[in-house]
Amino acid sequence: MKGILFAILGGICITVQGVANSQIGAGIGTWQAATLTQFTGFVAAFILMLLFRDNSWKRFKDVKPLYLMGGTFAAIVIFSNVTAIHLIGITISISALLIAQLAIAFLTDRFGWFEVEKKKMRPGHFVGIGLMMLGVLILSM
Amino acid sequence: MIVGILFALVGGALVGLQNIFNSKVNEKAHSWATTMLVLALGFLASLILGIIFEGASLFHVTHMKTWYYFSGLIGVGVVTCVTQGVKRLSPTIAISIVLTAQLISALILDSLGSFGLAKVPFTWSKLIGVLVVIVGIVLFKVSDAHEEVSKSVKQSA
The missing domain is CATH 1.10.287 (Helix Hairpins)
Structure with missing residues (x-):
């Protein structure tokens, strides 16, 4: 039960984050919003890392440099998300974002990109993505 | 669009x-x-x-509001909740719930016009659209889980 509550709250937080970014972007500019929110988030995560005595940053050197760079995408993610929310509203933005996100996860699993173990495609994957696209189509009508 | x-x-x-x-x-x-x-x-x-x-x-920022400074903390909430959810449930179920909650809260915020955003009026076709997306997500995620289950069966055999 607690797990379900955490998952629900996590989902709400992601949506609220997108909306808040979009609102801050309208107030002070999109790049300013991205820079500011990432900075305060970083400071908070840094403090929590120290509080929980997480010294595992020492192992960053064991990770391929490419994978360490994932965080940089956030700049473009926030810019795209804020722009999309302004243009088409929250619901369609998030639906389209989820489709692309799941499609990348699916392709990575399918073709074993980035040293991820290959998985087989199942009819349910195709029907699932098809339904998601149909849903976005209904939303955009 | x-x-x-x-x-x-x-x-x-x-x-x-x-x-x-x-x-x-x-x-x-x-x-x-x-x-x-x-x-x-x-x-x-x-x-x-x-x-x-x-x-x-x-760096020439005007129209700054105090809550802008704290908005970055939502990101910390995201990481905590999603990590705890995945730990307590399986990744498939947890992520399906996360995505569903994301979409439903988006629909509610759009309909209410919260946070000073333009109100996008609620229509039944929107609710149907969101439900169709959610069914798609769950089906997609369940197909992932099916793969994991058949793999573990093979390993134990």
């Missing part, structure tokens, strides 16, 4: 890539160190791109 959807698709594709890369980091380092690194690099990239596109005007 198309331009907005294209922006959302580019953003989503990058979120997908970022999830994969971050989980690679998370295989070696723990959650807080990983989160710290991800946000530090997100900050640096935003700062650099902001300077490239806006120059010095990036």
Whole structure:
């Protein structure tokens, strides 16, 4: 039960984050919003890392440099998300974002990109993505 | 409409890539160190791109409100809740619930016009659209789980 509550709250937080970014972007500019929110988030995560005595940053050197760079995408993610929310509203933005996100996860699993173990495609994957696209189509009508 | 959807698709594709890369980091380092690194690099990239596109005007911020300073903390809430959810449930169920909650809260916020955003009026076709997307997500995720189950059966055989 607690797990379900955490998952629900996590989902709400992601949506609220997108909306808040979009609102801050309208107030002070999109790049300013991205820079500011990432900075305060970083400071908070840094403090929590120290509080929980997480010294595992020492192992960053064991990770391929490419994978360490994932965080940089956030700049473009926030810019795209804020722009999309302004243009088409929250619901369609998030639906389209989820489709692309799941499609990348699916392709990575399918073709074993980035040293991820290959998985087989199942009819349910195709029907699932098809339904998601149909849903976005209904939303955009 | 198309331009907005294209922006959302580019953003989503990058979120997908970022999830994969971050989980690679998370295989070696723990959650807080990983989160710290991800946000530090997100900050640096935003700062650099902001300077490239806006120059010095990036720092000439007017209309600042106090809550803007605290909005970054929502990101910490996201990491905590999603990590706890995945730990307590299976990844498939947890992520399906996360995505569903994301969409339903989006529909509610759109309909209420919260946070000063333009109100997008609620219609039944929107609710049907969201429900169809959710069924698609659950089906997609359940197909992933099916793969995992058949693999573990093979391993134990």
